[in-house]
Structure formats: C-alpha cells, structure tokens
Amino acid sequence: MATAFMQWAKSPEARNYFFSTHFWGPLANWGLPLAAITDLTSKDAKFISGPMTLALMSYSLVFMRFAWRVQPRNYLLFACHATNATTQGLQGARFLQYNYGGSESAKDKVKDAVITK
Template identity: 55%
Template sequence: MAAAVKALNAKIRSNPVSDYLCSTHFWGPASNFGIPLAAVLDTQKDADIISGRMTLALAGYSAVFMRYSMMVTPKNYLLFGCHIVNFSAQMTQGYRYLKYWNFGGREASLEAQAKEGLGTVENKAKEALDKVKEQLPK
C-alpha cells in the first residue's frame, strides 16, 4: 500500500500543474479568499456597523502577508492577490468608517432618515385626510 501511495505521489509531483494544485502554495491562499470576499461584500452594508479597530488590524495583516508572499521562494502571486484584494477592501471600509464617524456622515444619515420619516408621516396624514373627506356627506 505504501508503494502505491508513493507511486501516486511521484506521478502527481511529476506534472507541474498538479504539483502546484496539490501544494500549500495554492490551497493556503485559495482557502484564505473567504476573508477578502467577506470584506468586499461588507462594503455594501451600513457604515455604522464598521469596527475601526478590526479594519485597521485586517489592513495591517494583509499588508504583512502581501510582503511575505513576495519574499518567499517561489513568490506566491495567488497569496499576494488575495491580500491585495483584502487590503483594498479594508482601506475602503476605513474610508467609510472615518467618513461616517469623523466627517459628518452619521449626521447626514440621521438627517436623511428624519426627512424620510417626515415624508412618510405626511403621506399617511394625507391618506387619512382623504379617507375622512370621502366619508363626509356632500
């Protein structure tokens, strides 16, 4: 049985493509792509749920691993791509965080919600008035 496993391993390692697909150089970044995918999807959510500390930590993490991916031998471009996507998404989230909490975004959001609520109240009042007018004798 050990000879069969050894032979299969030798066959896999003899082909450069299958050797790469069976290595940690491929599976590490491939499994890590969930982090940048989640970060990109989070850019569509409300800015009030962004954690500034976590955004900073993930941006630092990605910066470190972008450098690491270029320093290992052979260079791991898939890992670099994974972390540049994550770093970009974290920088976007950082911008959204600062804009919301430090540069008036929260106030603008609350003002827009208040105007929307006022418009809803006005519409409901007009509907109620119309119903009352319909019930009045003519």
C-alpha cells in the same frame, strides 16, 4: 493559449502546485476579501469596527510582503492580500467618514448610543 494551459495542467508541476499549500492556502484565504467586498456593498457603515479594520489591513500588508518575498513567489496569496488590503482601506475610509466626517459629531453619536441602551 488555452492549449498551452491544458498542456501545463496535465504536467506533474501542475499537480504539485494544485496539491500544495501554495494553492490551497491562498484559495481558502480569499474568504476575507470576499467578505469585505460584500460588506462594502451591503452593510451600513455604523457596523464597521475601526480597530478590526485596521488589524485586517495591517495583516494583509504584512502577508503581501511575505507572498512577494517567499521563493517561489506566491502570486495567488499576494493578489488575495492586495485585494483585502484595498477593501479594508475602503472600509476604513467609510468608518472615518461615518464617525468623523459627517454633519453629526462623533460625541452626539456616542451620547445617543448610550442614552438608547
């Protein structure tokens, strides 16, 4: 299998792929899901923005469809946005749990935030 990959990597098709936006665009886009994964493990849920999380998840769902419909299919872009949509969904669940699912009501949190400012 490694030999077959190396043969392909030396071909003109591989060079065309690696020097195209079909490769570099999705590769640059991986910053979004990597940041979301990092935030899942290291950031407190109080810093999550609900509207931004929803916007990023919606954006990724739209571009997942685009990556699937474009010809030839862009699997790297699809995987990037599938990962981002999943991690943003998890962030959204954390946001909802923190703001609406805890023992302290959302009104008390807002009132405390206003009083301390």
